[in-house]
Amino acid sequence: MTRKHNAWFKDSIPLIASENLMSPLAREVQNSDLNNRYAEGLPFKRFYQGNIYVDQIESMCEDLAKDLFRCKFADVRSPSGTVANLAVLMALTSPRDKMTTVSTSDGGHISHAKIGAAGVRGVKTYNYPFDEKNMNIDVEGTKRLLREVKPKVALFGQSVFLFPTPLDELKDVFADVGCSTWYDGAHVMGLIAGKRFQDPLREGIDVISGSTHKTLPGPQHAMIVSDLPRPDLDGKLRRGVFPGVTSNHHLHCVAALAVTLAEAKEYGEAYADQIIRNAKALGQSLHEKGVDVLCEHLGFTESHTLVIDVEEFQGGAKVAKDLEDANIIVNKNLLPWDSNPVKPHGVRLGTQEVTRLGMKENEMEAIAELIARVVVKGESPDRVKPEVASFKQQFTKVHYCFFEGEEAYDYPTYDGDLA
Ligand SMILES: Cc1ncc(COP(=O)(O)O)c(C=O)c1O
Structure with missing residues (x-):
């Protein structure tokens, strides 16, 4: 089944906005003996022996994260974006505290x-009013809302994340209310690292959490970064994890x-740039072929993500x-x-993975045509x-x-029936 999956993806166009491909080198180190080991605690202060090289790898990873996100603090131990979010919640809140967020129907996670x-x-939780x-x-x-609720924490960031959050315009209110500010950058970590989209730590945000496998094309994992001169907060975040x-x-x-992260330092700006160009190009081509792409008046998107409204084509499912x-x-x-949460009328598309595979604007035109043949012209999927x-x-x-240029889909497999 795994072989079948690999072969299928080799033949498929991947447009899920939360996925990506690791580099061959990242894959190689991931598939190493490190997979078998334990290292509770922090580099050079472990509860286990056997971590001589692990300590160096982890502190190198933290340094790369601090460099890339231009900040004083990085924790790279969370195994997923959700776990990182739990750790931040542990650090910034107590039970019954108030927190403001984007609602899930408006794209919050x-x-x-x-x-x-x-x-x-x-x-x-209290949800921000949303401009549809x-x-x-x-x-x-x-x-x-912030002035009324006076939250302990104001959380921003979305899973459907087309445009930067207007943080600069909210900065004064954060100061007046005295809340902590937190940005879930799961979807846009690679765009931030590539100096595109926005720079939350310079726009009034205390802490960023985020998965490392969406626009940042790394392992299924997560990180937390912060630039506050506050060792007490750093300690709380560390203990949260x-x-x-x-x-x-x-x-x-x-x-x-x-x-x-080392690769993002070298290639991240060009990559983020092309992701966004491709998203805009895909949006434009789909629009020209009769698909209702949201936010045409704003150039469709400033990120990797597009949303299309497919109500007229029998809905998202x-x-x-x-x-x-x-x-x-x-x-x-x-x-x-959408009024019925189990019958969504939208479809979300992301260009980060096809960009990783070397596609550019011309290929977005080709993808739009293939999508439109199925969705707008009703051609049989089997023919396409x-x-x-x-x-x-x-x-x-x-x-x-x-x-x-190394192959993305070449995974070593054993002969026989096991794979
Ligand atoms: C905004 C946001 N936060 C957190 C997560 C959770 O990340 P993970 O799947 O790594 O737990 C996601 C996942 O898509 C997300 O979109």
Whole structure:
């Protein structure tokens, strides 16, 4: 089954906005003996022996993170974005504190909500008013909400994240209210590292958390960064991660993250730039082919993500399934105005992975045509699928990394039936 999965993805166009491909070098260090080891605690202050090289790898990874995000503090031990968020919640809040967030229907992540990590911590959440036309929080409404609620923490960041959060406009209110500020950059870590999108730590944000496998093309893992001159906060964040919500962390992922950050330092700006160019180009082509891409008046997006409204084509579930049958991989998504949460009318698309495979604006035009044939013209997915596969076979190598051009889908497998 694993071999079948690998072969399928080699023949498919990956457009899930939260996924990416690791570089060959990152994969190599991830698939090492580090995968078998334990290292509770911090570099050079461990609870286990056997960490002589692990300590060096982890402190190198922290240094690379601090360099790339231009900050004083980095913790690279969280095994996922949700776990990092739990750790930040442990550090910044107590049960029953108030926290303001973007609602899940407006693109916020479940870990920001009562049904997720925020609820596990027992914090009470209040949602920012959302400007559906511009797909962003409503600034004046947000100012009013912050003044009214006086939250302990104001959390920003989304899973459907088209435009930078207007943090500069809110800075004064943060100071008046005296809240901590937290930005979940899971989706846009690679864009921030590439000096695109926005620079939250320079725009009034105390702490950023984020997965390291979306626009930052690293291992399934996460990190936390901060630039405040506050050792007390650093200590709380450290304790939030361990012993708060982890015991061992995933050392092979820390090594793979170190490689990813070193590669981002070298190639991250060009990569982030092309991701955004591709997203805009894909948005424009889809729009010209009769797909309702949100926010045409704003150039569709300033990130890797696009949202399309497919109500007229029988909704998000049908469109996502038809595209999957044609080997084009996307996900259905709620639109802010959807009334039925189990029947979303949207589809979310991301360009970070196809960009990683070396695609540029011309290829976005080709992808838009393949999507439109299925969605707008109603062509059978079975007819489009072989064309998707032959298009994709031209793009199987990883770019924007050391050893550029190595095959993305070559995984060693054993002969026999086990794989
Ligand atoms: C904004 C945001 N935060 C957190 C997460 C959770 O990340 P992970 O899947 O690494 O737990 C996601 C996942 O997509 C996300 O979009």
